[in-house]
Amino acid sequence: MKRRVYRTGAGLGLLVACLVFALRLTANAVNHWLVQTAAGWPEGVRLAVAALGGYLIGSIPFGYLIVGVTSERDIREVGSGRTGGTNVLRSAGFGPAVFAVIADLLKGAVAVVFGALMLPGSYWPLIVAGWGAVLGHNAPVFLAFRGGAGTMTNIGVTTVLWMPSLLFIMPIFLLAWWTIRIASLSSLIIAAALALVFTGRAVLSGGQWEFVAYTIGSFLIIAYALRPNIKRLINGTEPRVPRVGKSF
Numbered sequence: 001m002k003r004r005v006y007r008t009g010a011g012l013g014l015l016v017a018c019l020v021f022a023l024r025l026t027a028n029a030v031n032h033w034l035v036q037t038a039a040g041w042p043e044g045v046r047l048a049v050a051a052l053g054g055y056l057i058g059s060i061p062f063g064y065l066i067v068g069v070t071s072e073r074d075i076r077e078v079g080s081g082r083t084g085g086t087n088v089l090r091s092a093g094f095g096p097a098v099f100a101v102i103a104d105l106l107k108g109a110v111a112v113v114f115g116a117l118m119l120p121g122s123y124w125p126l127i128v129a130g131w132g133a134v135l136g137h138n139a140p141v142f143l144a145f146r147g148g149a150g151t152m153t154n155i156g157v158t159t160v161l162w163m164p165s166l167l168f169i170m171p172i173f174l175l176a177w178w179t180i181r182i183a184s185l186s187s188l189i190i191a192a193a194l195a196l197v198f199t200g201r202a203v204l205s206g207g208q209w210e211f212v213a214y215t216i217g218s219f220l221i222i223a224y225a226l227r228p229n230i231k232r233l234i235n236g237t238e239p240r241v242p243r244v245g246k247s248f
Helices: 002-025 028-039 043-058 062-071 085-092 094-118 124-138 151-161 165-179 183-205 209-225 227-235
Strands: none
Touching (some): 028 094, 062 094, 094 151, 124 151, 124 209, 151 209, 183 209, 183 227, 209 227
């Protein structure tokens, strides 16, 4: 019975994500309809819809569903209890964790695309949709507001905002993950590094300061979600993640 529930939930979640992603990639007519429909709404309403849409997209609990399908376990009862890639790695292994990371990246990317359709030509719908996606991942409405830390979703957002940011952030991510092996500290480092990258771009080459605001806001959202971890970091009791290939 559990497997049937997990498979049904996973199927629905993946279907929703694929449909939203296809909205941008293939359904130009639907895109046009959505843009035209939203054009009649006040700007504040469009911003609110962008934020809500981003939150609902971010709330799709891929980590929970993937672990349920692959190992028939409730990820919230394993390790940190979070639904992000690190705890998927603990709960189900490397392969499922890779799928969870990709899915969480796509959530952030799709949320920004949705925001762009709400108010073309403005950066703020992208930003509030991105914030909504990170918040949705961290406090998903579908799992009683128990989620992850939002690192991969945040990277998905910033990749769409400025794709070269991925070239800066991935080496930092891999280095932090491989050397520190403390997921919460790595998440904070990545969020702070993204803020520095976008600030440097704004100062040196006239990049959008609105995107800097996004990275600062997302850092605060992630730091708030990691409050218990920060306390353990200060106390020196935060656990390390074993390297791939070692048992959990």
